[in-house]
Amino acid sequence: MTAIPDTSTIVSSVRDPVRIVPLHVPDDLVKPLDGAAASAPKLTYRGGPLLTSVKVFTVYWGDAWSTPPLSDLASKLDKFFDFVLTSELMDQMAEYSVAGKKIGHGSHIGRVVVSDPAPKQVVSDATIQHLLERKLGDTKAGFPAADGNTLYFIYLPPGSVVVQGGSRSCQAFCGYHSDIDGKIFYAAMPYPGCRGCTGDLALFDALTSTSSHELCEAITDPVPGGGWYDDAHGEIGDICAWKTRQLGGYTVQLEWSNNKNSCG
Numbered sequence: 001m002t003a004i005p006d007t008s009t010i011v012s013s014v015r016d017p018v019r020i021v022p023l024h025v026p027d028d029l030v031k032p033l034d035g036a037a038a039s040a041p042k043l044t045y046r047g048g049p050l051l052t053s054v055k056v057f058t059v060y061w062g063d064a065w066s067t068p069p070l071s072d073l074a075s076k077l078d079k080f081f082d083f084v085l086t087s088e089l090m091d092q093m094a095e096y097s098v099a100g101k102k103i104g105h106g107s108h109i110g111r112v113v114v115s116d117p118a119p120k121q122v123v124s125d126a127t128i129q130h131l132l133e134r135k136l137g138d139t140k141a142g143f144p145a146a147d148g149n150t151l152y153f154i155y156l157p158p159g160s161v162v163v164q165g166g167s168r169s170c171q172a173f174c175g176y177h178s179d180i181d182g183k184i185f186y187a188a189m190p191y192p193g194c195r196g197c198t199g200d201l202a203l204f205d206a207l208t209s210t211s212s213h214e215l216c217e218a219i220t221d222p223v224p225g226g227g228w229y230d231d232a233h234g235e236i237g238d239i240c241a242w243k244t245r246q247l248g249g250y251t252v253q254l255e256w257s258n259n260k261n262s263c264g
């Protein structure tokens with residue numbers, strides 16, 4: 001968790017197992033690890049669900065996603081999921097398979113633009129959960145029902161801020177994933193309209209990096225803290241936050257490997 005600039009965020013994330021993509025911090029400002037966090041990362045399995053063949057459904061919340069330039073950004077994100085869910089990034093997740101739960105490739109099962117209701121300027125996690133609960137019961141809304149592998153990726157438009165666990169996107173985080181009652185799995189992706197959430201990357205590359213972070217975490221720890229987790233370091237993506245590589249022409253984040261004892 002070295003990339004979190006503010007100790008109050010660390011305290012709250014210890015109480016709340018939902019881990020966020022922290023803001024990007026330039027390397028020369030990263031503080032050395034201290035105390036318990038200095039131990040080497042090791043994810044351990046806590047017995048909960050895993051998304052063994054994840055089915056990603058992309059949700060673009062707000063009318064702005066229906067017209068350029070955001071409609072172009074959304075279709076690029078859809079293509080990214082089409083690619084990445086059958087890529088070598090998914091093969092990397094296989095080391096976190098357990099008896100009866102073999103992690104394999106996933107699929108991008110569809111997408112929707114939601115204009116009703118319009119997102120508010122400040123969108124709380126409860127509001128995001130409420131949207132899902134409303135739409136999942138509504139066949140006309142075009143949402144697939146949740147099964148044990150469905151993962152809803154919710155992208156917010158520019159001008160909105162997401163609030164989770166008392167902190168705000170672009171002030172403390174750039175994305176997170178969570179669950180509703182251990183049955184509905186989702187990732188919340190605020191618009192990265194700030195330097196803290198793009199770092200040195202172009203906006204689309206920052207979004208694919210943070211999306212890959214949340215994707216791999218949702219696969220290996222869909223109920224935060226109930227799957228593969230490290231009490232000091234968090235989830236698979238947290239350990240390697242903002243370390244990126246190129247894969248199939250896309251920027252993806254490195255993920256922690258227990259087997260290799262490194263980010264890769």
Ligand SMILES: [Zn+2]
Nearest residue numbers: 019020237238
């Ligand atoms: Zn994370």
